[in-house]
Amino acid sequence: MSKILITGGAGFIGSTLANYYSKNHSVVVVDDLSMGKQENLIESKNITFIQGSVTDRNLMSQLLEKQQFDYIFHLAAIASVADSVQRPVETHLVNFDSVFYLLELVKKQSGLKRLLFSSSAAVYGDEPTLPKQEESVIRPLTPYAIDKFSAEKYVVDYCHLYGVPTSAVRFFNVYGPNQNPNSPYSGVISIVMDCYKQLSKNKNTFFTMFGDGNQSRDFIYIDDVIKALDLIVNSKETLGQVYNVGTGNSVTLNELIHTIGKLLDKDLPVNYESEREGDIRESLADISKIKGIGFEPKFDIKEGLRNYIKHELNLD
Numbered sequence: 001m002s003k004i005l006i007t008g009g010a011g012f013i014g015s016t017l018a019n020y021y022s023k024n025h026s027v028v029v030v031d032d033l034s035m036g037k038q039e040n041l042i043e044s045k046n047i048t049f050i051q052g053s054v055t056d057r058n059l060m061s062q063l064l065e066k067q068q069f070d071y072i073f074h075l076a077a078i079a080s081v082a083d084s085v086q087r088p089v090e091t092h093l094v095n096f097d098s099v100f101y102l103l104e105l106v107k108k109q110s111g112l113k114r115l116l117f118s119s120s121a122a123v124y125g126d127e128p129t130l131p132k133q134e135e136s137v138i139r140p141l142t143p144y145a146i147d148k149f150s151a152e153k154y155v156v157d158y159c160h161l162y163g164v165p166t167s168a169v170r171f172f173n174v175y176g177p178n179q180n181p182n183s184p185y186s187g188v189i190s191i192v193m194d195c196y197k198q199l200s201k202n203k204n205t206f207f208t209m210f211g212d213g214n215q216s217r218d219f220i221y222i223d224d225v226i227k228a229l230d231l232i233v234n235s236k237e238t239l240g241q242v243y244n245v246g247t248g249n250s251v252t253l254n255e256l257i258h259t260i261g262k263l264l265d266k267d268l269p270v271n272y273e274s275e276r277e278g279d280i281r282e283s284l285a286d287i288s289k290i291k292g293i294g295f296e297p298k299f300d301i302k303e304g305l306r307n308y309i310k311h312e313l314n315l316d
Helices: 012-021 057-066 081-086 088-107 143-162 188-199 222-233 253-264 301-312
Strands: 003-007 026-031 047-051 071-074 114-120 166-171 173-175 207-210 219-221 241-245 270-273
Touching (some): 003 012, 012 026, 057 088, 071 088, 071 222, 081 088, 081 143, 088 114, 088 143, 114 143, 114 222, 143 241, 166 222, 173 188, 173 222, 188 207, 188 301, 219 222, 222 241, 253 301
Parallel strands (some): 003 026, 071 114, 166 241, 173 219
């Protein structure tokens, strides 16, 4: 039984990962619950929950001194582009400093099999070439994207310079159960689903679209993400490497809302407003590299949405 640390482990991706690994492994979750919810975690003797921030150096140093982890997934982040623009110093502490300090802590240890850092497709910025390859031009537009890319570079270089077994992933648009629609940077799918739920109670409900709705995204279902992460941390060739985690297909937000509407047999009114500062027009992953280690996304957008809707509406 491996021992696994997941920071941000009560959040959407982190809790799904923790629940997955808790079937056969011992999992320690650190989360300050600013975005996540403890109830996202299943009740299991294999999950230990610690409420605290990854910026708490005493907490993190004591935790790593007392316990020897086989795998560390550093998912904790303030995942809001808008928040990083308004509070660059505060978000920098979480999105960069905590990563750097964690690397310094594990550099002194032996026995770690892998530290995986969650970066973001936001690092590509507005460079127009599609699809985005791991070696594409990086043009981060916001403090959030700058912090993610900077931390990612440190993660990779600590592998090459100091022998720390690391990998990094650039998440595209992940969606699925336990996503928080009230988060300031929640996935658009969870916000749309929340609007549909409200629509049944209030006929005046509408979805606010920032931009014309023709901006496109590469949406990947959470089950495919978990499979990708597991493949990466268990492959030797992924050491010191960065991988896109997406599907290699994109849809516009207008198409997305239309597809959800057809699955629910219900139309959602849309109110179009100006684009938000820092938002990317088009996003599409080249997943050739991760396919090279055996990854193949199972869910297309329609199948993923069908699964998600079943969960959200408690359907069999």
